[in-house]
Amino acid sequence: DFYAGRERTVPRHVFYNRKAALEKFPRLNPDVLFAALYYDGAMPSPERIAIELIRDAVAANAEAVPLNYVRAVGADGQAVYLKDEIGGEMLEIRPRIVVNAAGPWIDRVNRCLGADTRFIGGTKGSHLVLDHPELRQAIGEHEFFFENDDGRIVLIYPLFDRVMIGTSDIRIENPDEAVITEEEVDYFFSMIRRVFPDIEVNRSHIVFTFSGVRPLRRMQTGTTGQISRDHKVQVLPAGEALDVPVLSLVGGKWTSFRAFSEEAADAVLRFLGRERRLSTRDLPIGGGKGWPADETARQTWLDRLVGRYGGERELVSRLLNRYGTLVENLLEQQGVNALAPLSSLPEYTRGEIAWLASSEDVQHLDDLLLRRTMIAMLGRLTPRVLDEVAAICAAECHWSAAVLAAEKTRLLSLLRARHRMDYNRYAPD
Numbered sequence: 001d002f003y004a005g006r007e008r009t010v011p012r013h014v015f016y017n018r019k020a021a022l023e024k025f026p027r028l029n030p031d032v033l034f035a036a037l038y039y040d041g042a043m044p045s046p047e048r049i050a051i052e053l054i055r056d057a058v059a060a061n062a063e064a065v066p067l068n069y070v071r072a073v074g075a076d077g078q079a080v081y082l083k084d085e086i087g088g089e090m091l092e093i094r095p096r097i098v099v100n101a102a103g104p105w106i107d108r109v110n111r112c113l114g115a116d117t118r119f120i121g122g123t124k125g126s127h128l129v130l131d132h133p134e135l136r137q138a139i140g141e142h143e144f145f146f147e148n149d150d151g152r153i154v155l156i157y158p159l160f161d162r163v164m165i166g167t168s169d170i171r172i173e174n175p176d177e178a179v180i181t182e183e184e185v186d187y188f189f190s191m192i193r194r195v196f197p198d199i200e201v202n203r204s205h206i207v208f209t210f211s212g213v214r215p216l217r218r219m220q221t222g223t224t225g226q227i228s229r230d231h232k233v234q235v236l237p238a239g240e241a242l243d244v245p246v247l248s249l250v251g252g253k254w255t256s257f258r259a260f261s262e263e264a265a266d267a268v269l270r271f272l273g274r275e276r277r278l279s280t281r282d283l284p285i286g287g288g289k290g291w292p293a294d295e296t297a298r299q300t301w302l303d304r305l306v307g308r309y310g311g312e313r314e315l316v317s318r319l320l321n322r323y324g325t326l327v328e329n330l331l332e333q334q335g336v337n338a339l340a341p342l343s344s345l346p347e348y349t350r351g352e353i354a355w356l357a358s359s360e361d362v363q364h365l366d367d368l369l370l371r372r373t374m375i376a377m378l379g380r381l382t383p384r385v386l387d388e389v390a391a392i393c394a395a396e397c398h399w400s401a402a403v404l405a406a407e408k409t410r411l412l413s414l415l416r417a418r419h420r421m422d423y424n425r426y427a428p429d
């Protein structure tokens, strides 16, 4: 309420006593004492924001080069060595400054640059995605957010037509080892039962799991929940790791990414002796540019798109929701194909998959299915969907039959190992 201030873009918070809470949410545990309703930002597709930020950066500066699947592997004085993990090539660059934005891997990257830092004390957080219409209906469009007795935060979140459950907060040294454990699954189920005691949840409802590591500052605290979620630019001056300064971006959240980026960019500009020329404070991102702000503007947009490109209004509207105003780019590039639904998954179109595969630096099938679309995460990846999407992707990326087969194998083993997802079991056709 304080931050919304005078602009008042969302209503104020409301407290409900037990009776009112149970009237509003009849499936809630009747032992509830009170509930509070408040408004917050939600980011249901953070991967798309990351991709659209990269698209914007490249559009803003012809010299910006996004290097997907390229890893910093070593350094020497002024030179930094990068390895192209697909082609195998080694690249040598001579930067004036290095920004280490490797999140939980920051210390590992600094070590390969020659500095033995201990900036990060990462914690693992896991989530479940459930196909559970009864629970989905019980929460409505609300995220249930509560604190367990030991201070751990638990959330039950409406993720499109699914329910996302999270999250744990467990110290971890090696971010590559972050996967959900059976104990975490049991813990999440026990938490759901505490809030909605008469709703049955079990492992057959799980369609996807994921686990990530928060790049938190290394701190000694009683519980992981007490570790600061703040961010900081840690500077290694020239001469300490390399002959040029190395700036490590420690901490940070999606909520505060713009402010942190601004701080980091200002620090870089100071080192380079340059002035800031642009502010990102009011800059719309990706498909947010020219976004129709109200219902009338939205209908005008849809009229124009349907008039120009054809197609059903509902489909165009769905694409507008998914890609914002970038939808015009998709319709322009793919024509009628942009409006032709996949036969295995009509909520996506053939042209949409082709457009993503050709314009968003897709190198592997998992880029497309895990990080450009929500297909795997929402448990939509059936064998038929995999075959249809993979065939379109292979055509766009010019993969041979052997490469396509290897990509499918890679994807399925990744889903099993990192997301504990057996697609035959969780998403039968």
Ligand SMILES: Cc1cc2nc3c(=O)[nH]c(=O)nc-3n(C[C@H](O)[C@H](O)[C@H](O)COP(=O)(O)OP(=O)(O)OC[C@H]3O[C@@H](n4cnc5c(N)ncnc54)[C@H](O)[C@@H]3O)c2cc1C
Pocket: 070, 071, 072, 073, 101, 102, 103, 104, 105, 109, 124, 125, 126, 167, 211, 212, 213, 214, 215, 249, 251, 252, 253, 254, 255, 256
């Ligand atoms: C479980 C969990 C829940 C969260 N919940 C929220 C939330 O509710 N709200 C919120 O605002 N934030 C949340 N966050 C925080 C947010 O997701 C992270 O803070 C944010 O993603 C960190 O971004 P980053 O770019 O610093 O690091 P990352 O997104 O981790 O990116 C680091 C990148 O560095 C790359 N890399 C590693 N080694 C090398 C190398 N040698 N060379 C080149 N690249 C390398 C990695 O491949 C990776 O792409 C959550 C995080 C987790 C893990």
